[in-house]
Amino acid sequence: MSVIAIRPDYEAHTEVRDRLGNFHGNQVVYVHWEKHLSFCAAIAFPLPPDMPFGAFIDNVIKPHYAPHPQAEAIDWAAVTWQIDGADATPDLGKSLAENGVGHKSIVRFWTPGLDGYHGSAS
Amino acid sequence: MAQFASLTLQQTDAARPIIEAIIADNPGVRVLNMPGAVKLDCDGKLTVNRASVEQRIGRTWDPQEIHLVLISMAGNLDEDDDHFTIAWRH
Amino acid sequence: MSARKLGLKQRYALMTRGLDWETTYQPMEEVYPYDRFEGIKIRDWSEWEDPFRLTMDSYWKFQAEKERKLYAVLDSFAQSNGQTGISDPRYINAIKLFITGVSPLEYQAHRGFAFTGRHLRGVGPRVAAQMQSLDELRHAQTQIHTISHYNKFFNGMAEWPHMHDRVWYLSVPKSFFDDARTAGPFEFMIAIGFAFEYVLTNLLFVPFMSGAAYNGDLATVTFGFSAQSDESRHMTLGIEVIKFLLEQHPDNLPIVQKWVDKWFWRGHRVLGLVAMMMDYMLPKKVMSWKEAWEIYFTEAGGALFQDLARYGLRPPKYADVATAEAEHISHQNWCTFYQYTHAAAFHTWLPTAQEMDWLSEKYPNTFDKYYRPRYEMWAQMEKDGHRFYNMALPQLCTTCQIPMVYTEPGDPTTIAFRQSMYKNERYHFCSDGCKDIFDAEPEKFAQSWLPVHQIFQGNCGGATVPDVLDWYKLKVGEDNLDFGQSPDRKTWDEWQASKSRLAG
């Protein structure tokens, strides 16, 4: 145990609040559109692990980034992806889990040619 | 880098003679005026002398009365009957 | 001839020392169960020095005088309808953030110092901690009292204690103090007494309160400086505690250094809220956050750590990163609240053209390049009838609990993502500073109550944004959204109209 606590059984009395089991069958997934910091941070969703990656794009990513003026111009075939820091080529027909997106995974994507409002990363 | 000993006092009637005493007794003091407050910085050491304040207000003054108008300070404090001193050097 | 009056130092020694005793019915170890487990070694408590030689009788005398002065001002402020004389009604939103985010910390400080005052076995630090505990209670009370006047006229303040415990962004200051108060008494003293009070509190109370004065808020500047007059004593306690621990035993150095590093970074993150208040929420500006950082951290902190170097203590880890962030932090935070304005209990707005010019001047390296375009884009969207909102919930840092908005050191266009794995769970952090803190005490921070995850788990009133706002007791259309359309704005405009009617 690295925390310095007065009782040696400190950890036995702790509760990890983010456990997968606490999300009613969902897992938390974070997604971030790079160079578009009008969206100040990655955004978070509770999603079923068996959701197809394609549905994740169409039903989660697209509607939430739609307010950005560059959203319409995204060429989804040209997008590059990273899942938990590693380059990835998601299989749209396969589930989040099968694509390696686990509980509290971070999915980052880059849209070539689109670098935010007037190239300012906004 | 310069080590400024520093006192910040309120911009009030009660603090003004103390501010004047500090400026008179601490050559080289740097004065930063802000709305409602004055920051006084002096290299190494800053002293408020009881006699110097008393001379300005025409009554006895206990250096602890500075508590009523003090906003902030930087340095190690030495508080006594005749002075209130803040300094970086030991 | 009467007996000669005792000198201050003698009087102080007589009034504070020799008041305690070695217990006999119970072993001392059981009477003071908390002052050893942190590993701090104290050879001789009597070597504690009190720089302020304030005895309890003088303490009451001075505090009573401060209260008399403060309440005289508050009375006349209320009597003369001082709320109508502030520079600009947007200013009140800083006060909303203050009462919901800062005043509850005064109360937490009161409780924390009451605890340390009870559990440190040296009489010197106990007296000082006891006084500070009383001061902090006074700060909480005077702030509540002062701001209650504004609460009669403006929204967003009425439910402050309830909100402090529940609202997403208020978990940032709340969890900061929860962390300190669940540490041992020595860590608490370094966390709050030293890192917060000595190194960082000036940044909150001096330029911001001066800003209150500049914006016509006589009430706030008065409580602010009244509290701050106690703060000098608190700062002195903070510096004394660190010197005492470092002088007592060489084994204390690495422990103290670890705490200094941790609490500097935690404090820096919390103060990002103040950065935003100074740069965006004070309509009349005293100084920029960056200038305040230079005066109060770079210069004053520099002198302090130069002094403490003789004990082998080095400046806090990541102080350089924090200094570089002073160019960005206020902008990144304000942008966050702008897009989540529907979920905040204060109003937001886009800076005016004049305000943007001020920001360009104060932030020549960053504002025009990174932040002005963002505001221009949002202004265009507002004009087109599509005011920009972020309708998803943000990823939060496990340590500081702030949305992960901060960018990579050296690259303001890329968010800094940091991760740790602990017992097969993934944890996310906004910075190396926050990651290090987690990695040193994962058992503690794995318990973080992160508002976004709590909402997903169904613990915050329901699954939709309106459900959650209801659970926050945040009144939609009154407490939140843009200042421009707010009832606060309407109230203010009516006051102005009646003033000009009177003027004929």
Ligand SMILES: [Fe+2]
């Ligand atoms: Fe306080």
Ligand SMILES: [Fe+2]
């Ligand atoms: Fe304090």
Ligand SMILES: [Zn+2]
């Ligand atoms: Zn963080």
